[in-house]
Amino acid sequence: MNITVSASILPDAAIEGVQGFLIPMSCTDLPATMQFFIARLGFRLDAIFPADGPRTAILSRGSFTIRLGLDVQDGLQTLQVLCDDPSDTPGETRELIAPNGVTIRLVHANPPMRLPETRQQLVLSHAGDAAHWSVGRAGMRYRDLLPERHGGAFIASHIRILDGGPVPDYVHFHKIRFQVIFCRKGWVRLAYEGQGEPFLLEAGDCVLQPPEIRHRVLESSAGAEVIELGSPAEHITMADHDMTLPNARYDAAHDFNGQTFVRHVAKHAAWTPWKSPGFIASDTGIGRATRGLAGVRVVRPSMAGQQAARMHDTEFCFFFVLAGSVDVSASGQQWRLEPDDSIAIPGQLRYAFANCSADLELLEVTLPADFPLA
Template sequence: MPCSELDPALSFFVDRLGFRLDTIFPADAPAFAVLSGHGLRLRLDRHASGPSGVLRLHCEDPQLVGDGDLCLEAPNGTRIELVSSRSVVDLPPLAQSFVFSRLDEHAEWGVGRAGMRYRDLIPGRQGGRFIASHIHIPDGGPVPDYVHFHRIRFQMIYCYKGWARLVYQDQGPPFVLNAGDCVLQPPMIRHRVLECSNNMEVIEIGCPAQHETYADHDLILPSPELKPERDFDGQVFVRHEAGKATWGPWRIEGFECRDLGIAAATNDLAGVRVVRVAHGSQAKTCSHDGEFLFAFVLQGSLTLLREGIEPLALHQGDAIVLPSGLKYALVGCTTDLEFLEVALPASFKTDFHAETAI
């Protein structure tokens, strides 16, 4: 950012706004300064020209930071807007649609940072409301991650294959997330990925699809205190371990599920379950009235029947989104079938229809 005088600008950003001075140079006649804070890195440049711009800073207490003012002007002319980090996340209008993502040789994978491969499971994003990613990390070892957090409504990670070592704010020492395990990442919780196995794969679901990620350069993890019940914007952290899970009835007869504990931790905002065949599953025609219903086939196969449409075979790695009101039935389930179900809200209505088949 252009800054004709460094000293008053540094005093403002460091003393009043709480930024940290990382670098200043040259020593004999400082002309550049790099600061960090509020998840941002700023460069003040005495030789730069042009508009000073606008910064929107998310703070736990904007009134305290701004001494009662929510709009400030820095000595270099930059406009500062202070907003609450606990403010409601903006949600784009929901546009429900049926989505089918096939895992085969034609599946498209993008390459992200650190060599991670991303497969988009909901290309249309349901109007920008949801994102679902199948993430594959071919080469394991230390992950070049940093302490960060997300401003988000909902986010969960299910470990599909392999393992990762993670650490979360106020949740104790680092732990290993194994295949079948899941974590709920509440809004604003600081966390870091430390290392992972070769060929690790996870399924990550987030709402909204586009959300802000901030670095926290000051917090050191693990936290010195253990606070497992800490509230993060109305949610608490969840670490579900598959090896300790119990199974119970699912919403459709003939199946059973293990509940991953996310409904209770989010006050019913979202529910996540792993579903499998229990005994003699029947082709019951049903529909739902929820905001979002997603399924990812973990193993085995089944056939999805929909009203007036050809049957759709689903195999390991395939994913679907079922919009509300769509009549469907699950048939031809193999005995080893397991699939991940993610629903918002957690408690939605399942209507059963008289048709025995579609």
């Protein structure tokens, strides 16, 4: 049964007094169909009529009600049933057929994160006038920095919020392996589970969003920009209708599915030598917070004109130019990267940085952390 509702006829206000939903189903054997829904799916019988020759039965479970009828002509043909884990239910299959022919599909009520196999490739993204920006959630503009998503394993987005003010967000969480938000311009006001009062994420700051931490975006400055990287590329976002943010502050070592929350404030950053001589880096602490899963740093040359020949053996390596410019060469090609350009470099590929401007700043994201955690 297909139901189509035209947006032009939807009322402005919610309908008062709604108590549940009644779904019609046709059947030819009423007793057998009733027994299936009662015994197998936990429904209860609420009504049956007429008494001298039953042709209709009303069954319910919670606020969901079905009307089984010998006279129903166009009833529901497929019913999805939420289960704790349908694959582990002894003796069950993922699909059942009820006596009335309705297909019962057992689906996961809390589906797990699915991580595709990483397919690395060299990906260059320029931010010039030809760059494509799409309109995403809440009117935000998105520039895709990794169009083929490394096979679905990673996503990298440059996001702009054109209009400042309150953001129509809600308390939610993501089923992810890794996610970092880096503020590129302006500010965003955020609330996170266990972190006390909301705070401003300002240019140069970043947060690690551990798996399933509840959070909410409250407001932003006009023209705010963030760089968001996550794995996997397609992940489930779940609303939390029970938690209110802000809430009480947790212990700093509170574990969120194997990670701890990180708020890195750029003005408090400490700079130490990078892996390549002639460069320094500011560590965000994300390597330690993820137990080595991912590393996020901001990298600078110690002086103009620095060069570095590099190769890594990581699952993911990504650079975004925050300021200045640099020549990057790999596979016999060379590119000049300017602000807002980015490059993803696969493992085991030799590459080099050259002609670094004195004001060069690179955002570096790697999986795994690719540097000592001490």
